[in-house]
Amino acid sequence: MMAVSFFCSNFARSKERVQFSYVRSRRCKKNMKKKIQFSLVYRDMWQSSGKFQPRKDQLERIAPVIIEMGCFARVETNGGAFEQVNLLAGENPNDAVRAFCKPFNEVGIKTHMLDRGLNALRMYPVPDDVRALMYKVKHAQGVDIPRIFDGLNDVRNIIPSIKWAKEAGMTPQGTLCITTSPVHTLEYYMHIAEQLIEAGAEEICLKDMAGIGQPAFLGKLTKMIKTQYPDIIIQYHGHSGPGLSMASILEVCENGADIIDTAIEPLSWGKVHPDIISVQSMLKNEGFDVPDINMAAYMKARSLTQEFIDDWLGYFINPGNKHMSSLLLGCGLPGGMMGSMMADLGGIMGTINNIRKKNNLDPLSTDDMLVALFNEVEYVWPRVGYPPLVTPFSQYVKNIALMNLLTMEQGKGRFVMMDDAMWGMILGKSGKVPGELAPEIIELAKKQGREFVTDDPRTFYPNALDDFRKEMDENGWDYGQDDEELWELAMHPEQYRNYKSGQAKKNFLADLQKAKDAALGNKLSPAELAAFKHAKADAIVAPVKGQVIWEFGADGEAEPTVEPFIGKEYAEGDRLCYIQAPWGEFVEVQAAIGGRLVEINAKRGDKIQKGDVIAYIERNHE
16 A cells, blocks of 8 residues: 555645646747857868968868768858968869868858958959859859958948849848957947948858957847847857957857857867867756757767868978967957968067177067067057958958067167058058057158058059959960969969969979978987988089188178078079188089979088088989
8 A cells, every 4th residue: 555655645746747847848848049140160270270271172071961961051162372372282272262162051051251352252352253253153162152351341342242242143241340449349340340231242241360359249249239139140250369259159149149160179269269179068058949969970070070180281380289278368360360370470480589698688488479469459559540450451451560570679769660561451442440650650641751641442452353354364374163273363363373384393392391301300319410401402512621611792702601591592503612622623413303402501601522512412303
């Protein structure tokens, strides 16, 4: 009897739990927040990490696995830098874009690309006819959405592209480049959004390229746009560098955002983007309707991406890009340019430290230089009108700051070394900077006879396709499917010519070998590294005994203090150096078969014997 009573009591409690669970489930569904979709920024993952992108065959392997993950409504398939670096690697980017887009097109996953407005897919302005052709080509290749942005947020550089994209059958996404400054207010951004939507933009992207947008600010901006334009899709793109991105994602979702850009390991976080697993978990636990992740497929995609890194792409990835840094909050530089910035920093640090050594000052470390550069960017940025720090203007501001560090060390002051591209930004040739220029910059421009302009930037760049058609015809080059090869030449003329001649592939293989040698060198002892170098290179030996003279001065006098730099290229038969024999004759020593200088064994003014090794030259790669 007691057993029956115990059973009935437990059955009643179980029934209550089931009913409560059912009621709670219905209540949760009823109270569930809006649906959030995810985009995988596979292209930007690589650009924010290193120099190159995966090859066509690698993209074809990863695409089905991305689809299998089941959580992505969109994938970024190409855009700024993608096509240039494909050409630099000796690969055809048109083939790569078509191959990568095709699987996503077939299953209904939207593809999108990064479009730099006036600059389209490169670092400098593009004529109207080339820009207009781009949308026809990209739509034919399978790209659905161009994310059209302007580094200065000048709508004159975006609105024509919205029109051309719609005419080509694409869905134009107008973009707000997010930064934090006194002039970048909510009203400032809202005014731009209104103009882009009025011009035909069907979506708005909040492009937080440096990850320095403050979360609360981004939430308020999202709500303002959604309140006025409830049917406009809002996509948020935020880099992880300074550490605000997860808070920003939550804020924009709470205020009406529709799509969030994410990444996957092993390239997530660091200077890249938040990982899809973390973003999905956070939003799911906040009650948003988010898709599940096929973890088996995620691990497969993760493994394949690591395979690509190990294969060759990792040789061009700066390890520092895997780390986040709060220092980025002050300077506002985007994580995507950290790799090139560190390379530039390393190059100029030696020069600065040589100057400091002559002045009996302590040398600067890499950290010292990095902090000095960030501080200088903070000084320069407001004085050149607070341009949003995104390509190419982030590079311009960084370059001005970098040159300032050098010229100040030389005692020449600031703003001494600025090229035409930097001045073009300041003078208005790329659009209007958001803020006011400092009086010292205006005065310097007048002193150098430079003129400020207010014309529409497009008017400075006449149509050019006819000239490129003529070049294609003269070379017997095919225009390609949907004129894509003609367009590629017009968009990236220098890189495309090198690609067609085969020189790009040669240069790339040489760079790859150099990177592999450097990586191997880090694992070898000095003696092992020397043996490795010597096994791959030719020894240039002294034909006579005497003193090594590397170069002669302008007055014809020997200058034993001058010697070439490691990495200098020699053609077959080029002079390497001279040896001044004991009887006074200067004997020329040639670089034999030619190649790259990898080691100097006879220093400036050294006395050597016949048969001694002067240097090692590594043969050019075929």
